[in-house]
Amino acid sequence: MSRTSAPGTLYIVAAPxxxxxxxxxxxxxxxxxxxxxxxxYTSRLPRPGEVDGRHYHFVSREVFERMxxxxxxxxxxxxxxxxxxxxxxxxxxxxxEGRDVLLExxxxxxxxxxxxxxxxxxxxxxxxxxAELERRLRTRASDDAAAIAxxxxxxxxxxxxxxxxxxxxxxxxxxxxxxxxxxxxxCQRLRRGAxxxxxxxxxxxxxxxx
Numbered sequence: 299m300s301r302t303s304a305p306g307t308l309y310i311v312a313a314p315x316x317x318x319x320x321x322x323x324x325x326x327x328x329x330x331x332x333x334x335x336x337x338x339y340t341s342r343l344p345r346p347g348e349v350d351g352r353h354y355h356f357v358s359r360e361v362f363e364r365m366x367x368x369x370x371x372x373x374x375x376x377x378x379x380x381x382x383x384x385x386x387x388x389x390x391x392x393x394x395e396g397r398d399v400l401l402e403x404x405x406x407x408x409x410x411x412x413x414x415x416x417x418x419x420x421x422x423x424x425x426x427x428x429a430e431l432e433r434r435l436r437t438r439a440s441d442d443a444a445a446i447a448x449x450x451x452x453x454x455x456x457x458x459x460x461x462x463x464x465x466x467x468x469x470x471x472x473x474x475x476x477x478x479x480x481x482x483x484x485c486q487r488l489r490r491g492a493x494x495x496x497x498x499x500x501x502x503x504x505x506x507x508x
Contacts, residue, residue, distance in 0.1 A: 304495030306393040307486050308415055309333070309400040310408045310463075311479075313423035314453035315378070316435040318469040322423060323402050325472075326479050333398040333483070336388040339365065342380035354382075372414070375406035378445075378452060382407065398483070405459040412462075419486055421479065422463040426470035 313319035327335055337351065341359040350356045357365075362381045366374055372390075374383025384401055392399045401411060408420055425431040431453060435446045460466055465482050469475040486492070494501060 304396055304492045306395070306397045306399055307492075308389065308393060308411070308418040309398060309483070310411055310418055310420040311400060311402050311423065312405050312408045312420070312456075312463070314425070314431065314456040315449040316431045316438065316453070317423045317425045318434065318472065318475070319402065319423045321472070322467075322469060322475055322479060323400065325476050326483070327400070329476075329480065330483055333400050334392050336384050336399050336401050338382050338384050338401075338403065339371070339374075340380055340382045373403065373407040373410035375404060375410070377404045377406070378448065384411075405456055405462070409459075409462065419465070419482065420463040421465045421467060421482060422460040423475070424457065424460060424466060424468045426468055
């Protein structure tokens with residue numbers, strides 16, 4: 299059966315720090331090879347174990363600001379004092395080829411992307427409780443006490459924007475949250491427009507008169 303290429307879907311996944319968003323996104327990408335992760339640029343230094351070009355493109359604040367001035371970003375925002383952004387070249391070509399693209403960004407960036415691409419699919423990940431959010435931040439051991447306190451304070455403002463997203467996933471049991479994310483992807487791929495584009499030849503054949 300022949301298939302016609304349909305434009306890819308742009309997914310946005312946002313969450314407060316410590317919600318387990320990155321672990322969920324990585325697990326989703328392992329199980330859904332049709333989705334490409336857009337690697338963001340950031341002005342912050344790498345955390346232990348982070349690799350340039352894989353987790354982020356790490357650049358100086360000066361370089362980031364120069365890129366922003368040149369309109370190189372699809373979106374960018376100040377997150378916890380650091381600049382983060384998505385390069386245009388990391389999104390549009392893949393969507394045009396029919397590949398799905400996932401942006402792991404904060405609510406500020408998500409708002410800009412939704413305004414530019416109303417057809418995107420946005421997901422907000424919530425922790426199961428404030429106590430668990432704090433526990434996860436402390437277990438991560440990548441921030442000092444002041445940074446953890448700031449992230450906890452910022453989380454209230456971030457969570458207030460969950461209502462702006464299409465879907466909300468609560469990351470209590472990891473396997474259940476991952477299943478919810480995969481269900482969202484499956485649902486989008488079965489939507490009428492995408493299916494009719496993929497199976498145009500089949501539909502034409504089924505509509506032929508005898």
